[in-house]
Amino acid sequence: MPRLSFFEGVFSPMVRSWKLVDLGLLDYAHAWRLQHACVEQRRRGLWSHDVFFLVEHPSVFTCGRRGGAEHLCVPPSILDAQGIPLFSVERGGSITYHGPGQLVAYPIVHLHSAGWKAVAWVTALEEVMIQTARRFGVEAARDPRNRGVWVRGKKLGSIGIAVRSGISFHGLALNVINDLEPFGWIHPCGLADVAVTSLALEARTMLDMQEVKEVFTACAQAVLGVCFERMDLSALQLDRGETLHGRP
Template sequence: MPVIEYGEAWDLQVELVAARRDGRLERDVVLLLEHLPVFTLGRRGGLENLIVSEAFLKESGIPVFHAERGGNITFHGPGQLVGYPIINLQGARLSVTDYVEKLEEVMIRTAADFGVQAERNPMNRGVWVSNNKLGSIGIAVRRGICFHGFAFNVNLSLEPFGWINPCGLHGIGVTTLEQELLQSVSMKQVRKSVRQYFQSVFKVELAMTDISELQRLLKRAV
């Protein structure tokens, strides 16, 4: 999928959740994409963790989007692989905790493919390299259908993270695969690893499609 605005991806998720919930969509869907620069706030808010003025933020041209996912404030931008699984948790026989742990496992295995040892941290869900966050998780569940998901830092600019307390946490850093390896990292290869490990961790087989085909599928499902 291309680099798209956060609001466009959110609209698509909402449509997919409704179609999956109502039975108009028979299969679960996993969106893998990148976002144009945006700050998002979770259910717990997060504007109090913005450490630059709103005037500065406005001048930067980066919008702020309130979402219903869990968690606090974070940043998305090109070079960060975002995954939005639209899954019927009951049908998949997954508890919310199991689901989150599997998302973490996908990111941990992907990082290992590139020689980076990431791990969980009881302080905050997601995956970490020492005191630096490499991947975040923020999900929502609507009538048994999950959406939102994970954000895995590959080669994005970290500067905007310096304008916030990431995930509402103080004294932590944010890192990327590229920063850990001190060399360029191919987003194409990261996507390939994420798809591979999503299939093995969740024990599913993913069929590739694109956003236009999904939109056509949703129109037929009306």
């Protein structure tokens, strides 16, 4: 019998298989190009499968479709001095920060084929983070102020997706053991006076990122109703010989 997943009170058979690729520590520009290449593969019908990327990024700020550069609270020279780039991208939301010790997930998913509508998909990604936090004894929840997950008014995880030709990309970022100081240089997600926290701080213990990844992927399988097939990036067989460093 297939395993069963549970999300918002509805059981569904876990029959879909998605590729799971752990990219390790990878700079944002390369991961962004990789997402575009994968969306193009799916759009052109060269793939029939969906892909779930896990990654950590070197320090970077990104702005979404709602902008966000105006919510940078330090002079750009500070970012330049620290060697931290700022990207404007097509995901939803405003400004946020990524850095080592933060778990980022980029699911490349054909929503209709997978049985998701965009709003429900975002809610499901939030649920993955909520369930992951719970496994470490942290009670996270949603907040009407902003999508993502929160712990006692502090933001623990962010969501920002884009949809092109029915294919969702970008995704979520869960603070695990990352340095939170750079969040003080912005109004996170465009919200002033918002505190940011991490899973390690809330659990009041040291956490191992690999263990968190294993828990996170187990929660993702259960919530999303999928079975992950782990594979290396090279096995994705991007068309036209595209590689991690290729152009979208």
